[in-house]
Amino acid sequence: DSIAVQRLIYALQVRSHELADLDPLRLGNDLQSGKVLRESIQNDLHVTRYGFKESDLSRQVPVTPKDIGSYYAEKPNWTLQELLDTLKRMYQGKVAFEFAHISDGRERNWIRDRVSHLVNEKVPKEVRMRTLNRLLKSEILTEFQKTKFNTAKRFGIEGCDSFISGLGSLFDRAADTGVDMVHFGMAHRGRINTLAVIMDKPREEIFAEFMDYNPTENLPLPVAFYGDVKYHKGHTTTKAFGLKERMLTISILNNPSHLEAVNPVVVGRVRAGQDKIGDSERKRVLGVLIHGDAAYAGQGVVYELLQMSGLDDYSVGGTVHVVINNQIGFTTVPRAGRSGVHCTDIHKAIDSLIIHVNADEPDLVGLVMDLAVDYRNKFGKDVVVDLVGYRRMGHNELDQPDFTQPIMYQKIRNHPTTFKIYSEKLLAEGVITNEELNQFIEAANKELEDAYEIARQNRIERDKILERKGISTSMPDQEPGRNTSVPLIKLKEIASKIFRLPAEFDAHPQIRKIIEARMTSIEEGKGIDWATAESLAWGSLLLESYKVRLSGEDVERGTFSHRHALLHSQSTDTVYIPLRSLLPPERQNHFVVSNSNLTEYAELGFEYGYSLADHNHLVMWEAQFGDFANGAQIIIDNFIASGETKWNTKSGLVLLLPHGFDGQGPEHSSARVERFLEMLDDNYILEGNLANKHRDYLILHTNMQVVNCSTAANYFHLLRRQMKRTIRKPLIVMSPKKLLRFKPATSALSELAEGSRFYKVFDEAFPNEVVKPNEIRKLVLCSGQVYYDILERRRKVGKKDIAIIRLEQIGPFPYKEVQEVLARYNQNVEVVWCQEEPMNMGPWNYVRPRLQTLIRVLGIAQGTPQYRGRPGNSSSATGFANIHAHEIDAFLSTTIC
Numbered sequence: 041d042s043i044a045v046q047r048l049i050y051a052l053q054v055r056s057h058e059l060a061d062l063d064p065l066r067l068g069n070d071l072q073s074g075k076v077l078r079e080s081i082q083n084d085l086h087v088t089r090y091g092f093k094e095s096d097l098s099r100q101v102p103v104t105p106k107d108i109g110s111y112y113a114e115k116p117n118w119t120l121q122e123l124l125d126t127l128k129r130m131y132q133g134k135v136a137f138e139f140a141h142i143s144d145g146r147e148r149n150w151i152r153d154r155v156s157h158l159v160n161e162k163v164p165k166e167v168r169m170r171t172l173n174r175l176l177k178s179e180i181l182t183e184f185q186k187t188k189f190n191t192a193k194r195f196g197i198e199g200c201d202s203f204i205s206g207l208g209s210l211f212d213r214a215a216d217t218g219v220d221m222v223h224f225g226m227a228h229r230g231r232i233n234t235l236a237v238i239m240d241k242p243r244e245e246i247f248a249e250f251m252d253y254n255p256t257e258n259l260p261l262p263v264a265f266y267g268d269v270k271y272h273k274g275h276t277t278t279k280a281f282g283l284k285e286r287m288l289t290i291s292i293l294n295n296p297s298h299l300e301a302v303n304p305v306v307v308g309r310v311r312a313g314q315d316k317i318g319d320s321e322r323k324r325v326l327g328v329l330i331h332g333d334a335a336y337a338g339q340g341v342v343y344e345l346l347q348m349s350g351l352d353d354y355s356v357g358g359t360v361h362v363v364i365n366n367q368i369g370f371t372t373v374p375r376a377g378r379s380g381v382h383c384t385d386i387h388k389a390i391d392s393l394i395i396h397v398n399a400d401e402p403d404l405v406g407l408v409m410d411l412a413v414d415y416r417n418k419f420g421k422d423v424v425v426d427l428v429g430y431r432r433m434g435h436n437e438l439d440q441p442d443f444t445q446p447i448m449y450q451k452i453r454n455h456p457t458t459f460k461i462y463s464e465k466l467l468a469e470g471v472i473t474n475e476e477l478n479q480f481i482e483a484a485n486k487e488l489e490d491a492y493e494i495a496r497q498n499r500i501e502r503d504k505i506l507e508r509k510g511i512s513t514s515m516p517d518q519e520p521g522r523n524t525s526v527p528l529i530k531l532k533e534i535a536s537k538i539f540r541l542p543a544e545f546d547a548h549p550q551i552r553k554i555i556e557a558r559m560t561s562i563e564e565g566k567g568i569d570w571a572t573a574e575s576l577a578w579g580s581l582l583l584e585s586y587k588v589r590l591s592g593e594d595v596e597r598g599t600f601s602h603r604h605a606l607l608h609s610q611s612t613d614t615v616y617i618p619l620r621s622l623l624p625p626e627r628q629n630h631f632v633v634s635n636s637n638l639t640e641y642a643e644l645g646f647e648y649g650y651s652l653a654d655h656n657h658l659v660m661w662e663a664q665f666g667d668f669a670n671g672a673q674i675i676i677d678n679f680i681a682s683g684e685t686k687w688n689t690k691s692g693l694v695l696l697l698p699h700g701f702d703g704q705g706p707e708h709s710s711a712r713v714e715r716f717l718e719m720l721d722d723n724y725i726l727e728g729n730l731a732n733k734h735r736d737y738l739i740l741h742t743n744m745q746v747v748n749c750s751t752a753a754n755y756f757h758l759l760r761r762q763m764k765r766t767i768r769k770p771l772i773v774m775s776p777k778k779l780l781r782f783k784p785a786t787s788a789l790s791e792l793a794e795g796s797r798f799y800k801v802f803d804e805a806f807p808n809e810v811v812k813p814n815e816i817r818k819l820v821l822c823s824g825q826v827y828y829d830i831l832e833r834r835r836k837v838g839k840k841d842i843a844i845i846r847l848e849q850i851g852p853f854p855y856k857e858v859q860e861v862l863a864r865y866n867q868n869v870e871v872v873w874c875q876e877e878p879m880n881m882g883p884w885n886y887v888r889p890r891l892q893t894l895i896r897v898l899g900i901a902q903g904t905p906q907y908r909g910r911p912g913n914s915s916s917a918t919g920f921a922n923i924h925a926h927e928i929d930a931f932l933s934t935t936i937c
Contacts, residue, residue: 300341342386
């Protein structure tokens with residue numbers, strides 16, 4: 041009997057979630073659980089499948105607390121019927137659990153014990169009243185908005201209303217268990233109710249947004265940011281939560297319409313917050329992610345992020361996930377939207393606890409939220425709560441759901457709201473009286489009416505909104521100059537520590553030679569290559585109390601085996617990070633270099649989120665090859681390029697995108713610089729004399745920077761400039777491949793030391809090889825490694841009347857610097873732009889109108905710049921070396937002529 045009982049208990053624990061009473065509408069298993077047949081599961085779980093007969097139900101069977109949970113520790117005797125009834129109550133009621141897939145027996149035992157208590161727990165009156173209050177406020181707000189804004193989209197939470205009370209319960213538990221800060225992300229569904237009821241965003245501000253109120257109206261750009269729809273906006277508040285009334289800061293991050301895209305941003309923000317305050321146990325800052333059922337099963341970024349959850353440099357000690365399960369995705373039902381039983385099946389890949397709960401049971405919802413927080417705190421792992429409900433309206437309030445789900449919506453129209461069900465239950469149990477309930481309703485309605493009048497009469501306190509959002513009413517017109525050079529003696533001091541390996545460390549012989557060569561270049565004061573300059577830049581910043589984080593695929597060594605920022609012992613399982621030799625023990629984590637998992641989307645989103653937390657942290661992401669950033673285009677478009685414009689979020693994130701044409705095919709050649717340039721919002725039609733614009737005018741008024749350095753020294757200054765500025769803008773670097781070890785691209789140590797700086801533009805570098813400026817016939821402007829091809833060709837053919845100008849910063853376009861360079865040459869000069877990318881790609885379409893503006897201002901006779909480079913193509917680069925060489929020769933022949 042013992043073995044048979046064990047098999048029966050295990051089977052019920054494993055399969056009961058497929059039979060649980062989770063659907064408030066009871067639509068049937070086909071909608072709720074995909075293609076699984078209910079009768080087949082019931083047959084699989086029948087006692088006769090485990091060696092028992094129907095007549096055995098009344099006889100005693102051996103059961104231990106370990107089998108069923110510690111709540112039943114005092115029950116010595118069990119009949120088979122009692123065991124079945126208890127197991128069904130635990131696992132087939134209106135809450136269900138999946139945990140048999142978890143490999144750690146200690147976790148399974150802990151969960152089993154907690155479940156046994158949870159299904160028997162009596163919720164205190166105080167907690168139930170708090171739940172009722174949250175449900176009431178949410179419902180009253182919903183009905184009020186229906187009346188006042190009946191033609192507006194609000195993406196209401198009706199049908200999963202207990203999400204609001206449940207989220208409040210989650211925050212209560214978080215506060216009671218010592219959490220200080222919660223960052224969370226969610227899509228549009230239920231966001232307005234969350235902002236109002238849980239985060240106490242002033243109702244008058246919410247209503248004003250329905251009336252198109254813009255607090256930055258009439259302020260100068262870019263202070264008057266472009267804005268976003270009300271159900272995408274973030275908000276931060278600090279308020280008391282939990283039985284202990286403990287203060288908790290909660291922040292909902294801004295998000296775009298791309299479902300699940302905010303997930304990695306939130307987790308990155310959480311990890312940065314933990315690192316910033318030294319929360320190594322990951323207990324004080326919590327991440328919460330709210331999902332939709334269809335998106336959670338369908339979006340690949342979900343899996344990417346879950347696979348990051350246990351990685352040392354990305355873990356946050358567990359994230360609490362909540363799925364608002366409407367049992368529909370826009371118009372698509374579950375059987376057409378996923379292949380698995382539940383939308384949460386993906387959590388089995390990471391041994392995560394999965395909880396399902398009926399959304400019409402607010403008390404149970406609150407209890408499972410407590411369990412989720414406790415599980416996360418206990419085991420430091422992700423956990424998911426699947427809140428199974430429905431969507432009372434269509435995809436939005438103006439949609440007609442009967443077109444595609446007529447049966448479902450017939451049931452919905454006849455189904456009472458969660459608030460009605462719960463309030464009637466509390467009235468019946470004597471927890472509250474009708475008089476008390478009506479008083480609560482009256483007070484909630486009055487609060488909304490008062491707020492509406494404030495919004496309608498435009499009595500919003502704009503200054504308070506701006507202060508809360510960190511928006512100044514004026515914009516500094518000029519960024520003060522920042523010194524990016526480092527004293528020579530300090531550079532040598534840094535080098536002596538990071539380029540001398542400990543004798544006892546068993547480095548690979550080739551690695552030791554590489555590091556020794558770097559030290560030699562320092563001692564000789566020349567030949568500073570890319571990796572050496574990069575290490576010196578990082579080291580100098582670390583000594584100035586900045587922090588540095590570099591992540592991405594294979595960044596520790598570097599895709600091209602050039603960096604070697606983390607070294608592996610050849611005889612022991614140990615590593616050595618040279619740059620950490622500059623830091624005291626308590627600051628060792630101020631330099632992090634970490635190989636990521638093989639993802640771009642979630643990883644770049646994580647680093648963007650990380651960059652939002654601490655503006656004294658140089659956060660860098662390097663793509664294995666520049667074109668691979670395509671996999672993260674949603675993050676680039678909707679966060680990096682436009683986050684400041686839409687939401688006033690400041691990020692100094694650096695993207696290193698290896699770029700350069702060498703015949704290795706499109707994905708290993710082009711970082712698609714044109715895509716970044718076309719997202720820059722600098723204006724090429726400028727009024728007046730450009731010379732009157734100061735050098736930093738454009739960066740203050742532009743969303744991001746796009747750079748393609750041609751020397752190691754300029755890269756050094758670029759990284760330091762990114763931190764020494766008082767502003768934070770994303771920096772997109774077309775990082776090199778060929779130039780990493782290319783001798784002409786190396787620099788003298790003096791180019792990093794006193795008196796040096798970052799150059800946005802390089803004028804002719806070898807004036808002794810060309811005629812005087814007023815005798816120059818042609819100016820060739822270019823950017824990146826193609827400069828060295830042009831220079832080599834000019835020397836080869838001996839042309840002395842052609843000068844070469846390099847744009848190191850392509851965007852925002854350095855008008856003033858280019859104007860100063862062009863003004864040195866005569867007005868009859870021919871202006872040519874040369875690039876290695878095809879004509880329909882690369883910088884050409886960005887620089888052309890801007891060069892044309894300057895040509896007009898300077899009165900250059902030519903009138904318009906000329907193009908030299910590869911012809912247009914649908915593929916960025918060839919994979920044949922001979923075609924590559926032929927193309928270069930062809931456009932160089934027309935450039936240097």
